Amino acid sequence: MGKIFAVANQKxxxxxxxxALNLAGAYTYDDPELKVLVIDTDSQNTSVRSSGVGEEPLPFLVAGLAGAGKGLGRQITTMARDYDLVLVDCPPSVDNPNTENVVQVADFVLVPMDASPADAWSTEGMLRLVRRVIGPDPKRCGIVFNRVNTKTVAYAEIREAMGEDNPYPILKSTISLREVYKSSVGTGTTVFTAIKGQRSNKPAREEIMNVAMEMLQIIGLAE
Incomplete structure (x- = not known):
């Protein structure tokens, strides 16, 4: 059965x-033979909608399971049997049953956050859910800073604060605020399939690939 990676936060x-979409793009870019599935469990269906607006099909499949109900976890594990890797886009709420159902079956939960107090508070709530459902295993969950400027004092302070009383690793890899990320979702592409020549494509690809590889390292699938 393929590994199941959840991307979750309540904010x-x-x-x-x-x-989630760009990580799928990274893994298929790194290994075109890899069978990757993205599952959208948010009722807004943004991943599903994005996958349908591109001029070219994405190199991975996207499925919507927001309405699966109590059987969501079972459906995800069943679908994972046919794929090498499944990435699950979770709803923005710890109170939505879909979020807990996904966490229960995930091999790894990636929690993205910005370097702000509001994001820190919401991330703490998400981490409490993860710890309650799957325990404090540092190989089962990690935090990634998204849309950040790593040179700011705010980033340094929030990163240090998130490391206190937290059993899960904070990824060394970070994701910057780049227009290409917004445009990729709106055009049904990823930074690995977006229009060549876009100025920020190369650094964006490097950022996402670094996150993708560090996740594999954390769970012991890469050195």
């Missing part, structure tokens, strides 16, 4: 959809 606008 809307944390970048879950953008990260």
């Amino acid at each position: 809307g606008g944390a970048g879950k959809t953008t990260i």
Whole structure:
């Protein structure tokens, strides 16, 4: 059965959809033979909608399971049997049953956050859910800073604060605020399939690939 990676946080606008789609793009770019599936469990269906607006099909499949109900976890594990990797885009709420159902079956939960107090508070709530459902195993969950400027004092302070009383690693890799991420979702592409020559494509690809590879390292699938 393929590995199941969840992208989850209870704060809307944390970048879950953008990260899930671009991670799928990274893994298929790194290995075109890899069978990758993105599952959209948010009722807004942004991942599903994005996958349908591109001029060319994405190199991975996107499926919507927002209405699966109590059987969501079972459906995800069943679908994972046919894929090498499944990335699940979760709803922006810890109170939505879909979020907990996904966390229960995930091999790894990636929690994206911005370097702001509001994001820190919402991330703490998400981490409490993860810890309650799957325990404090540092190989089962990680935090990634998204849309950040790593040279700011705010980033340094929030990063240090998130490391306190937190059993899960904070990824060394970070994702910057780049227009190409917004445009990729709106055009049904990823930074690995977006129009060549876009100025920010190369650094964006490097950022996402670094996150993708570091996730594999954390769970022991890469050195």
